[in-house]
Amino acid sequence: MAQGIRVLHVLGNTQLGGAESRVMDLYRHMDRERVRFDFLVHTEKEGHFDKEIKELGGQIFCVPRFRLYNFFSYRKAVKNFFEGHREFQAVQGHITSTASIYLPIAKKAGIPVTIAHARSAGVDKGIKGKMTRWMRRNLSKKADYLFTCSELAGISVFGEKAVREGKTIFIPNAIDCRLFAYNEKKRMELRRKLGIEDKYVIGHVGRFHYAKNHEYLLHIFAELCKKEKLNEDLKNKKSFVLLLLGEGSGMEGARALAEELGIADRVYFLGNRDNIYDYYQAMDYFVYPSRYEGLPGTMVEAQASGLKCVMSDTICREVAVTELVHTMDIRADAALWADYIRETADYQRKSHVEEMQKAGFDVNGQAERMMAFYENGNFDA
Structure with missing residues (x-):
């Protein structure tokens, strides 16, 4: 058995985002004598996970953020980095917009294995999105392995042909399911702390970004508040509140829209939280009207x-494991979403940890599979 495999993960930063959180979930459950993660990021700013990465034995390296005008200087910085760091057995790129630049450079520098990991099924609007699509156009030919968190993400990043021909490998966005098991005690404690014991709590977790569609979410919530007097289906006729967890450039715009819609006093902007699993306990209903996702x-x-x-x-159907999930059209009137939430608001809540584990979304089993892959090139643990 190979010992001390070093894997370099290429990310934009080490903040509390989706890809970053999933990589860290995996790293915490690795046998770090067998596999160690290091990180190449595109910023010099300190990230949320920096301290933990170092405590776990990982290193963090930096290159400049890619912008179209700095193509040559970016390429040179990446080349200089890999020429000076040939110690990695694998490079796993989560930034697929520039993976066609840095993965071939890593391969040429002597890194044995290169991996492109598709984590999103869409791109930003405007010129930035068009450039992302253009730079991904031949990515399927520039990596040894093509990982994807869903079929939609694979098609978006690598193309339909690569997915159809079986060139992509499905890697579930696994979590430590046990941390999220329903806990009535934690639920009541946090609701008391937030002052929402007698409220019906709508929840959302995600960065404030175009993809997450917060403006539509706020319109849905505004419709719920309008219909509150008619909510005879809800036990005790509880008032609605909305918990928003996450940060991002769109947060101030969301605050302004909440004010405009007259719901600001009911919307809690809670930012990033380390104990995110506790906040799910405090919620009653989860609403996720994203424009696009990989697998959330x-x-x-x-x-x-x-x-x-x-x-x-x-959003990809692979994530809808349980009967708890219902899908709706984001082109529909927000009032239709509000009506559905109101009509289905009363239910008997219980944990679904075992179902998520059996579906492959538990990080403990996923860590074993990934260690086997990094060591042997296959997923047989």
């Missing part, structure tokens, strides 16, 4: 905790 780990977390969920039909 938040939907895995919500189901494990036993929450009713309604998500957009643009």
Whole structure:
């Protein structure tokens, strides 16, 4: 058995994002004498996970953020890095927009294995999105392995042909399911702390970004508030509140829209939280109207905790493991989403940890599979 495999993960940063959280979930459950993770990021700013990465034995390296005008200087920086760091057995690229630049450079520098990992099924709007698609156009030919968190993500990043021909490998966005098991005690403690003991709590977890569609979510919530007097289906006729966890450039715009819609006093902007699993306990319903996703780990977390969920039909079906999930059209009037939530608001909540584990979304089993892959090139643990 090979010893001390070093894998370099290429990310934009080490903040509390989806890809970053999934990589860290995996790293915490690795046997770090067998496999060690290091990180190449595109910023010099300190990240949320920096301290933990170093405590776990990983190193963090930096290259400049790619912008179209710095193509040559970016390429040179990446080349210089890999020429000076040939100690890795694998490079796994989670930034697929520039993977066609850095993965071939890593391969030429002597890194044995290169991996492109598709984690999103869409791109930003405007010129940035067009450039991302253009730079990904031949990515399927520039990596040894093509990982994808869903079929939609694989098609978006590598193309339909690569998926159809079986060139992609499905890697579930696994979590530590046990942390999200429904816990009534934690639920009541956090609801008391937030002052929402007698409220019906709508929840959302995600960075404030175009993909997450917070403006539509706020319109849905505004419709729920309008219909509150008619909510005879809800036990005790509880008032609605909305918990928003996450940060990002769109947060101030969301705050302004909440004010405009007259719901600001009911919307809790909670930022990033380390104990995110506790906040799922405090929620009653999870609403996720994203424009696009790869495979949202938040939907895995919500189901494990036993929450009713309604998500957009643009999100891959692989994530809908339990009967808790319902899909709706984000082109529909927000009032239709509000009506559905109101009509299905009362249910008996229980954990669905075992179902999520059996579906392959538990990080303990996934860590064993990935260690086997890094060591032997296959997934037989």
